[in-house]
Amino acid sequence: MSVVVKIGGASAVEPAGALADIASIATETEIVVVHGGSTAVDETLDAMGIAPEYVETPAGVVGRFTDAETMAAFTMAMAGRVNTNLVAGLRDAGADAVGLSGVDGGLLTGPRKSAVRVSDGEKQRIRRGDHAGRIESVRTALLESLLAMDATPVVGPPMLADDGVAVNTDADRASAAVAGALSARLVSLTDVSGVYADPEDPATLIEQVDSDEGFERLQAAATGFMTRKVMAAREALTDGASEVIIADANAERPVSQALDGEGTRILGTAVQEVSSQ
DSSP, rough: OOOOEOOOOOTOOTTTTHHHHHOOOOHTSOOOEEOOOOOHHHHHHHTTTOOOEEEEOOOSSSEEEOOOHHHHHHHHHIIIIHHHHHHHHOOOOOOEEEEEEEEEGEEEEEOOSSEEEEEEEEEEEEEEOOSSOOOEEEEEHHHHHHHHHHHEEEESSSSEESSSSEOOOHHHHHHHHHHHHHHHHHHHESSSOOBBBTOGGGBBBOEEOOOOHHHHHHHHHHOOOHHHHHHHHHOOOOHTTTTEEEEEEESHHHHEEEEEETTEEEEGGSSHHHOOO
């Protein structure tokens, strides 16, 4: 069974350990890497003299609002700097890494979003914009052909909209789409050890979620950017992933340790009732 590893782009995530770990197990396990890059995008925007803008949906999901200028910075940072650096790091560690954006070969495709509903205090409003999209299709044959060559695909946004234009897409949801399409295990690496029942107390780590009631508790515990990761976990499992693990990117061997039981493990049984509705 293949493994999709999502490497977060927060400044607190140091990817070197994950890259070395991936390279060490890629000889025996098929691995696809999906990456974020929020810090790199913010740094690029800052260099361009543009203030980054984040918005929150009524469901509590925090994400980047992408206008035309932000999209230019997003493409430079994601498809350029972040993807190239991860591929170079993996190749240096011994993996035959191949970098791809979601645009390459039509790997990640779907419709544009014409607007997003956001929370503004106690009110809700519509923000218009057409530089983001929703993934509906993953070209699995492209990934499978690379895996058959013992290569390690490294995938990141942007995605390709139905009208042939590159647009922003969330990296957590991209990893969910890839894991679901490949019926893979998804290891989502971030800057904490998993989801905490009390977000301020690492001792309250939720170790396993295997029922719909447990998933409801997981959703209630997730705050900020973790909300998006839990939402992506549900999408991955609903679409065919075998399990999702949210774990610490800065552990000594983060992928191996996650696969061996560390982090928050979310099983397919946690979304069976949701999937059947």
